Structure formats: C-alpha cells, structure tokens
Amino acid sequence: MHKTDATASHLAAGLGPSERIAVGVQRWRWHLREYLQFDAGVAHACLGAAGLTAGSILRTRGRGVRAIRLESALHRAALAGFVDRTVERRIARSRASGSADLQRHAETVAPVAATRVFFEDPGRLVGKRILVLKSPNGAEKGVVLVDYFFVFPLFARFFDLDRIASRYHIVLEPSWSGYCEPDLLCLLDRPFPLFVQAYEPRDIALLERLDSNFIPVPTAANWWIDHRAFHPIDGAVRDADVLFLAAWARYKRHDAFFHALARLRRRGERLKVILVGYNGDQRRADIERLARYHGVADQMEIFERIAPEEINRQFARVKANLLWSRREGFNRAIVEGMYAGVPAILHEGFNYGYRYPYINEQTGAFATEASLPDRLLEFVRRSRSMDPRTWVLSHMSPQQATAVIDASIAAYARQHGEPWTEGRIAVKVTSLDAMAYWDEGDRDRFASDHAFLRSMLRGS
Numbered sequence: 001m002h003k004t005d006a007t008a009s010h011l012a013a014g015l016g017p018s019e020r021i022a023v024g025v026q027r028w029r030w031h032l033r034e035y036l037q038f039d040a041g042v043a044h045a046c047l048g049a050a051g052l053t054a055g056s057i058l059r060t061r062g063r064g065v066r067a068i069r070l071e072s073a074l075h076r077a078a079l080a081g082f083v084d085r086t087v088e089r090r091i092a093r094s095r096a097s098g099s100a101d102l103q104r105h106a107e108t109v110a111p112v113a114a115t116r117v118f119f120e121d122p123g124r125l126v127g128k129r130i131l132v133l134k135s136p137n138g139a140e141k142g143v144v145l146v147d148y149f150f151v152f153p154l155f156a157r158f159f160d161l162d163r164i165a166s167r168y169h170i171v172l173e174p175s176w177s178g179y180c181e182p183d184l185l186c187l188l189d190r191p192f193p194l195f196v197q198a199y200e201p202r203d204i205a206l207l208e209r210l211d212s213n214f215i216p217v218p219t220a221a222n223w224w225i226d227h228r229a230f231h232p233i234d235g236a237v238r239d240a241d242v243l244f245l246a247a248w249a250r251y252k253r254h255d256a257f258f259h260a261l262a263r264l265r266r267r268g269e270r271l272k273v274i275l276v277g278y279n280g281d282q283r284r285a286d287i288e289r290l291a292r293y294h295g296v297a298d299q300m301e302i303f304e305r306i307a308p309e310e311i312n313r314q315f316a317r318v319k320a321n322l323l324w325s326r327r328e329g330f331n332r333a334i335v336e337g338m339y340a341g342v343p344a345i346l347h348e349g350f351n352y353g354y355r356y357p358y359i360n361e362q363t364g365a366f367a368t369e370a371s372l373p374d375r376l377l378e379f380v381r382r383s384r385s386m387d388p389r390t391w392v393l394s395h396m397s398p399q400q401a402t403a404v405i406d407a408s409i410a411a412y413a414r415q416h417g418e419p420w421t422e423g424r425i426a427v428k429v430t431s432l433d434a435m436a437y438w439d440e441g442d443r444d445r446f447a448s449d450h451a452f453l454r455s456m457l458r459g460s
Contacts, residue, residue: 015292023293027255037077038326048074048083055090064094064101065108069182076178078202078352087180088209095189095212102189105182106153115150122158123454125151128434132449133402133426136167140419142449143409145428147173147221147435149183156186160456165192167452169409172196173221173430176329177351179203188212195408197221199330202352217408221330223401226429226438227393229308230339236316240301241271241380243318243342245311245333246325248287249280253324253347258294260372265296269377274314275302278432308431315340320379321364324372327351332430335396338363338388345375358396363388398438402427 015023036043051074058067068091075087094101111119118125129151134143144164146155152172155161164170170192174184177200187194193213198204199220207216246252254275264271273296275287284304291297303314315321321337321344328351334344335358344364346356359366363386367375406425413420426446427438437443 014295015289019289020293023289027293030250030255034326044077044079045082048077048079051079052083052086064099065104065182068094068101068105068185072180072182072185075180078178084180088206091180091185091210102182102185103156106156106186109153109157109183115154118151118154122154123457125154126450126453127443130155130453131428131435131437132168132446132453133171133428134168134424135446135449137421138419140421142168143171143405143425144168144453145171145173145405145435147430148175149181150175152183153186158457159453160458161187161190162192164453164456165190169412170194171217171405173224174198174203174329175221177203177327179206188214193412195405195412197405199356200352201354215408215412217405219396219401219404221430222332222335223396224398224428224430224435225332225335225339225392226308226431226436227339227389227397230312230315230336232341232389233313233316236313238317238319239272240274240317242320242322242376243274243276243314243337244322244324245276245314245337246323247280248277248282248284250282251325251328252280253326254287255290255294256369257322257324257372258291258296260369260376261296261299262294264373264376265299267373269373270299271376271380273299273301274318275300276304276306276311276314277302278305311336312340315342318342319383320345320376322376323347323350325350332432334364335392338392341387341389343379343383343386343388345372345379358392360391362386362391398427398429 036047040047051070055067055071058064058070071087071090075084078084129148130144130146132142132144136142146152161170172184172187172194174181174197179196179198184196188210190213193215195217196207196214197219198207198216199218204216204218207214244254244257246254261271261273277284277287284302288297288302291300303310315337319342321334321342323331323334323344323346326347326349334346337344344359346359346364346366348366348368350366355366365375365379402425406422410420410422426442428435429438
C-alpha cells in the first residue's frame with residue numbers, strides 16, 4: 001500500500017497531440033456505450049427485442065444456460081417493461097418445466113483472475129465470504145451469511161447446501177443492484193428458505209414475483225460498515241475539498257467528474273481533490289491521463305490501495321464525498337464517508353432511480369451532470385452544517401442490519417412453527433476484501449461451525 005503526490009510535474013503537464021486524440025476517441029466510445037445503456041430511449045426497446053430474439057434462438061438450439069445469462073442481463077439493463085416481463089415469464093416457464101438450466105449455471109461458471117483462488121480451494125471462502133453468525137442449538141438452527149454475487153454459484157457448486165440448510169438458516173448478501181442475475185437465480189427452488197438482503201424496490205418486487213424460496217430482507221451490503229474505523233478526527237484540518245473513493249474503472253466515471261472540475265476551473269473555481277482507488281478495468285496511469293486531458297491534474301492528490309485508517313484520515317481532510325457511477329451496487333464508500341462526517345453526492349437516477357432514505361438533508365444530495373459543479377461548490381461551503389454520522393448511526397448501522405435479519409428469520413420461524421430465539425445473532429462488518437466479526441472473539445466462538453462448513457465441501 002502506498003501513496004503518491006499527484007502534483008508531480010508529469011501530471012501537471014498536458015497531453016501531446018497524438019495522445020490527446022487517442023484519449024478523445026476513447027472517451028467518445030465510452031459516451032456512446034453509456035448513451036446506449038442509459039439514455040437511448042426508444043432504442044432500448046429495439047435492443048431489448050433483439051436480445052429476446054437471440055435468447056429464443058439460443059433456447060431452440062439447446063443452449064439454455066447462455067439464454068438465461070443473456071436474458072437476465074436484459075432484465076438488469078431495465079430496457080423496457082415488456083422486456084422485463086418477457087424475461088420473467090421465460091424464467092417461470094423454465095422452472096415449471098423442471099429445466100435445470102438455472103442450476104447448471106453454477107456448474108458452468110468459469111473462474112476469472114479474482115476468483116481463481118476460490119475455485120482452486122473453495123474452503124478459503126469460509127470465514128471470509130461465508131461467515132457463521134449463530135450456532136445451532138438443538139432444534140434451533142444457526143445462521144450462515146454469504147456475501148457477493150460471485151460466491152453464490154461457488155457455494156452451490158462446491159458445498160452440500162442441503163446438509164448446511166438442515167442446520168443453518170442461510171442469508172445471502174448480493175453485492176450489486178439488479179437481482180435478475182444467474183449467480184443468484186441458480187439458488188431458486190431449493191427445498192429450504194434463503195433470506196436475501198434486498199433494499200432496491202425493483203429487486204424486492206422481482207423476488208416477490210418469483211414466488212420462490214427467496215425471502216426479501218430489507219437491508220443491504222452498505223449497512224455493514226464498521227463505524228469504529230470511520231469517524232471524525234478531532235482537530236483535523238480540512239485542507240481539501242472533495243474525496244473520490246472508487247476503483248480505477250470506467251463505470252466509476254472519473255472522466256465525467258474531471259469534466260465537471262474543468263467546468264468549475266473555467267469559472268475560476270479550482271477545487272482540491274483527493275482520489276483513492278485500486279485497479280479495476282483501468283489502471284492509475286489511465287486515470288492520470290484523463291486528468292491531464294481535462295487540465296485538472298494539478299488539482300489532484302492520488303492514493304492507491306491504502307488501509308481503512310488512512311482512508312479515514314483522507315475523509316477528515318475533505319468537505320464532500322462523491323459517487324458518480326450511474327449503476328452499481330450498494331456502495332460502501334459513501335456510508336464510510338458519512339460515518340467520518342462527510343456528506344455524499346450521488347448521481348440523479350443512481351441504480352434504478354430509487355431515492356434512498358439515507359440521502360437526505362443531513363447526509364447528502366443527488367445531482368445531475370449539469371448541476372454537479374454547483375452541487376460540489378454548495379457542499380464545499382455548507383457541509384459543516386450537516387450531520388451525516390448521527391443519521392447513519394441511528395438508521396443503518398451493522399447492529400441495526402443484524403436486528404433486521406433477526407426479525408425476518410423470527411417471522412419465518414413463527415409462521416412455520418420453528419424454534420427461534422431472537423437477539424443471538426453475532427454482528428459482522430464488511431470491508432473491500434472480506435467480512436469480519438464486530439467482536440473479534442467471535443471468530444474463535446464459531447471455529448467449530450466453520451470447521452463443519454469446510455467438511456461440507458463436496459468430495460471432503
């Protein structure tokens with residue numbers, strides 16, 4: 001982990017003509033792709049119809065798994081209502097006919113660089129991405145929580161889920177919005193309940209229409225932030241204006257943010273920005289090149305792959321925290337900033353347009369492409385009058401998320417005549433790379449449970 005001052009001379013310099021043309025062409029491609037994804041209007045219906053036709057052809061050729069992957073992507077893209085309804089009807093027909101295409105997804109999903117280690121040794125998921133939060137006690141089941149979409153098919157593929165479910169209630173924590181996702185759907189119609197954290201109204205409605213073993217639980221992945229790690233620092237000097245904490249990735253839209261900074265600069269407003277990131281589908285050098293293209297590189301201070309305590313120190317330096325992607329998951333960085341006392345700015349229409357209750361007068365605001373420059377200035381000037389930490393502590397802490405899960409399982413247990421004692425689920429927290437217990441001593445307390453889960457690996 002390291003940091004580097006982004007005011008070095010090579011960053012302050014602009015781009016040469018050929019490099020500037022190359023970046024310009026790249027940006028044009030990005031803008032076209034984004035337009036087709038989000039803003040194409042009538043063209044969305046045409047794209048959706050073409051995709052549905054392709055899905056039908058795949059099914060007639062016996063390639064049902066590929067059809068499901070394509071059609072679920074159309075649903076997540078929210079192209080048109082008729083596309084969503086058609087995809088859901090096809091999923092329903094597939095289930096009614098007894099087709100195993102959904103389950104086969106788990107058997108055919110391929111490893112990528114980030115997941116290869118878990119394919120080679122699935123037991124490494126236990127205690128990291130698969131965490132026990134309550135031990136069984138006689139006839140009363142325990143609780144296992146599984147986070148991240150990519151883990152769900154691995155859990156189904158490598159572990160004996162029936163035996164695990166006979167001893168534990170299983171809670172799933174999806175990492176992205178858009179639940180018409182084969183990584184989740186491969187767990188449909190199992191002979192046991194699966195409690196699915198769901199906060200987006202669109203996703204809750206989908207789970208309810210599926211009428212399956214999925215039980216929506218009204219919480220989400222960004223409720224599990226450790227507010228002991230992210231907090232205001234007494235006496236800290238706020239010597240910068242905006243923090244942009246995001247992977248070096250196109251969907252995070254550094255380019256659009258830099259464009260807004262350039263617009264402010266032309267108005268005589270030069271904001272100081274702290275960038276914190278890590279490798280995604282771009283690299284740090286790509287981000288630096290974009291900053292130079294827009295003529296704002298000398299406003300940047302860049303940090304890469306720094307520890308949570310260092311991130312908290314950077315939050316203590318700024319007045320606003322920006323999330324400028326248009327669709328992703330349940331972003332942790334904005335809540336981390338709120339715990340540190342920094343309000344957040346989100347893109348209007350983020351994800352599927354739900355105006356999250358945790359974006360309010362005390363915690364942050366939405367902005368459009370046109371209004372972002374003025375919104376940044378507004379927050380730089382008035383953020384001290386806001387109190388985001390108090391709001392999130394009162395409404396979406398890990399302790400409250402745990403209580404929500406507890407209440408959902410209790411309701412299910414009452415309905416089905418099962419024993420359940422509330423107040424015994426351990427609290428966990430989530431960071432970029434793993435889950436952990438709020439109380440570190442719980443890892444030892446659940447060691448035998450984790451040993452049991454590893455014994456449930458197929459072939460053990």
